[in-house]
Amino acid sequence: xxxxxxxxxxxxxxxxxxxxxxxxxxxxxxxxxxxxxxxxxxxxxxxxxxxxxxxxxxxxxxxxxxxxxxxxxxxxxxxxxxxxxxxxxxxxxxxxxxxxxxxxxxxxxxxxxxxxxxxxxxxxxxxxxxxxxxxxxxxxxxxxxxxxxxxxxxxxxxxxxxxxxxxxxxxxxxxxxxxxxxxx
Amino acid sequence: xxxxxxxxxxxxxxxxxxxxxxxxxxxxxxxxxxxxxxxxxxxxxxxxxxxxxxxxxxxxxxxxxxxxxxxxxxxxxxxxxxxxxxxxxxxxxxxxxxxxxxxxxxxxxxxxxxxxxxxxxxxxxxxxxxxxxxxxxxxxxxxxxxxxxxxxxxxxxxxxxxxxxxxxxxxxxxxxxxxxxxxxxxxxxxxxxxxxxxxxxxxxxxxxxxxxxxxxxxxxxxxxxxxxxxxxxxxxxxxxxxxxxxxxxxxxxxxxxxxxxxxxxxxxxxxxxxxxxxxxxxxxxxxxxxxxxxxxxxxxxxxxxxxxxxxxxxxxxxxxxxxxxx
Numbered sequence: 015x016x017x018x019x020x021x022x023x024x025x026x027x028x029x030x031x032x033x034x035x036x037x038x039x040x041x042x043x044x045x046x047x048x049x050x051x052x053x054x055x056x057x058x059x060x061x062x063x064x065x066x067x068x069x070x071x072x073x074x075x076x077x078x079x080x081x082x083x084x085x086x087x088x089x090x091x092x093x094x095x096x097x098x099x100x101x102x103x104x105x106x107x108x109x110x111x112x113x114x115x116x117x118x119x120x121x122x123x124x125x126x127x128x129x130x131x132x133x134x135x136x137x138x139x140x141x142x143x144x145x146x147x148x149x150x151x152x153x154x155x156x157x158x159x160x161x162x163x164x165x166x167x168x169x170x171x172x173x174x175x176x177x178x179x180x181x182x183x184x185x186x187x188x189x190x191x192x193x194x195x196x197x198x
Numbered sequence: 199x200x201x202x203x204x205x206x207x208x209x210x211x212x213x214x215x216x217x218x219x220x221x222x223x224x225x226x227x228x229x230x231x232x233x234x235x236x237x238x239x240x241x242x243x244x245x246x247x248x249x250x251x252x253x254x255x256x257x258x259x260x261x262x263x264x265x266x267x268x269x270x271x272x273x274x275x276x277x278x279x280x281x282x283x284x285x286x287x288x289x290x291x292x293x294x295x296x297x298x299x300x301x302x303x304x305x306x307x308x309x310x311x312x313x314x315x316x317x318x319x320x321x322x323x324x325x326x327x328x329x330x331x332x333x334x335x336x337x338x339x340x341x342x343x344x345x346x347x348x349x350x351x352x353x354x355x356x357x358x359x360x361x362x363x364x365x366x367x368x369x370x371x372x373x374x375x376x377x378x379x380x381x382x383x384x385x386x387x388x389x390x391x392x393x394x395x396x397x398x399x400x401x402x403x404x405x406x407x408x409x410x411x412x413x414x415x416x417x418x419x420x421x422x423x424x425x426x427x428x429x430x431x432x433x434x435x436x437x438x439x440x441x442x443x444x445x446x447x448x449x450x451x452x453x454x455x456x457x458x459x460x461x462x463x464x465x466x467x468x469x470x471x472x473x474x475x476x477x478x479x480x481x482x483x484x485x486x487x488x489x490x491x492x493x494x495x496x497x498x499x500x501x502x503x504x505x506x507x508x509x510x511x512x513x514x515x516x517x518x519x520x521x522x523x524x
Binding site: 043050052068069070072122125126127128129130131133134136139140141142144146148149150151152153155156157158 | 207208209210211214236237238239394395396398399400401402407419421422423424425426427472475476477478479481483
């Protein structure tokens with residue numbers, strides 16, 4: 015009998031956003047995406063009150079999350095009450111900015127990759143207030159969020175087919191849109 | 199089987215560690231009392247109690263690190279932490295300060311005491327002193343000893359020993375290092391922060407990523423090369439005409455290949471560093487080391503060296519365990 019093989023980080027390489035999907039995201043109008051993401055984020059905060067508590071003194075910061083493989087940045091503005099998410103083609107002004115492949119940013123939320131490991135490998139960069147970025151990373155990691163399930167839930171009576179579409183997109187692209195099988 | 203002592207910076211990481219096979223999980227409160235006092239990390243009292251319940255229900259233990267040195271006049275914060283750890287049902291507290299150990303022994307005699315690596319106890323005389331005077335049950339050995347030296351210490355003590363086997367590697371005498379204080383005024387020993395994030399900035403300068411600590415550039419990573427933690431001990435400096443790592447290369451500890459030797463040296467527990475890391479790191483490292491200690495217990499070969507991508511500098515070392523300079 016041989017010992018169980020060690021898992022490697024390389025087994026979970028970060029996928030590039032498929033060109034078709036990247037093209038579609040580039041053309042998509044910002045307003046509906048901003049509406050959907052803002053609604054989702056408010057719903058998440060309502061369910062995960064510990065997230066803001068864990069952010070502590072950074073609970074009113076503006077965070078920019080910039081995709082390096084798609085010309086797209088998201089601004090999570092916690093200074094507004096209730097919070098607002100805006101979508102930009104260029105990185106917006108923010109207290110802290112985290113940049114990486116879109117799949118890496120989504121995978122961090124779902125606990126697929128380790129933030130420090132992505133930083134060591136230069137797959138992730140942090141600019142601005144490092145403390146704020148660290149607090150956000152740790153708060154989100156603790157919240158064990160599932161963005162796929164949250165988006166599916168927003169579709170109300172269509173949540174089951176929406177979940178199946180998200181799951182299919184995950185299988186086809188390798189991008190971890192859900193927290194490992196949580197909505198399958 | 200050697201006990202696997204695993205890190206948790208958040209309740210989610212604690213659950214990940216337990217689920218991945220941790221025998222014990224260590225964590226701390228969200229204040230100056232523990233040596234990983236980073237933004238967004240650590241436990242409230244209620245979270246600790248819930249974490250202890252989760253671990254106990256699955257046969258794991260929770261150890262609470264209260265391993266900084268109390269500030270004179272503000273000892274109450276550390277005293278309260280010890281009391282609250284006991285109330286939450288912690289299996290043990292991990293302490294470094296002599297006064298706090300004396301306090302815990304006197305006021306909380308039923309609470310098991312471990313000696314933190316921050317106490318830098320590296321010889322049988324001091325370990326026996328802690329055991330005889332304060333009934334310390336376990337000592338976490340500093341990362342400056344070879345396997346042979348650990349074996350020699352174990353022959354002269356009755357206290358359990360715990361050694362680091364994976365993760366960030368302090369190259370200084372732990373609990374005594376003043377490099378972070380020198381630049382930022384804040385230290386792991388008194389404030390629980392080495393290179394506090396509030397003093398760290400990263401900027402892209404041309405093709406290089408410049409890491410600054412307290413306004414001083416301490417490292418430049420050119421495109422495509424790994425980035426280290428922004429600690430002074432892993433900084434890259436110009437000395438005369440040479441540029442290099444003055445204190446130590448940015449590499450992490452990986453002693454997985456030495457597990458058989460550490461078992462033979464009489465080590466009781468194996469510690470994984472990384473309370474500042476994510477639940478993804480915790481789950482992956484714990485799962486792999488649990489497989490390794492089970493393999494060792496059953497006389498099978500120990501798999502090793504497959505976690506390099508999780509390590510600082512993306513390279514690993516056996517550190518002082520394989521000391522070759524003596």
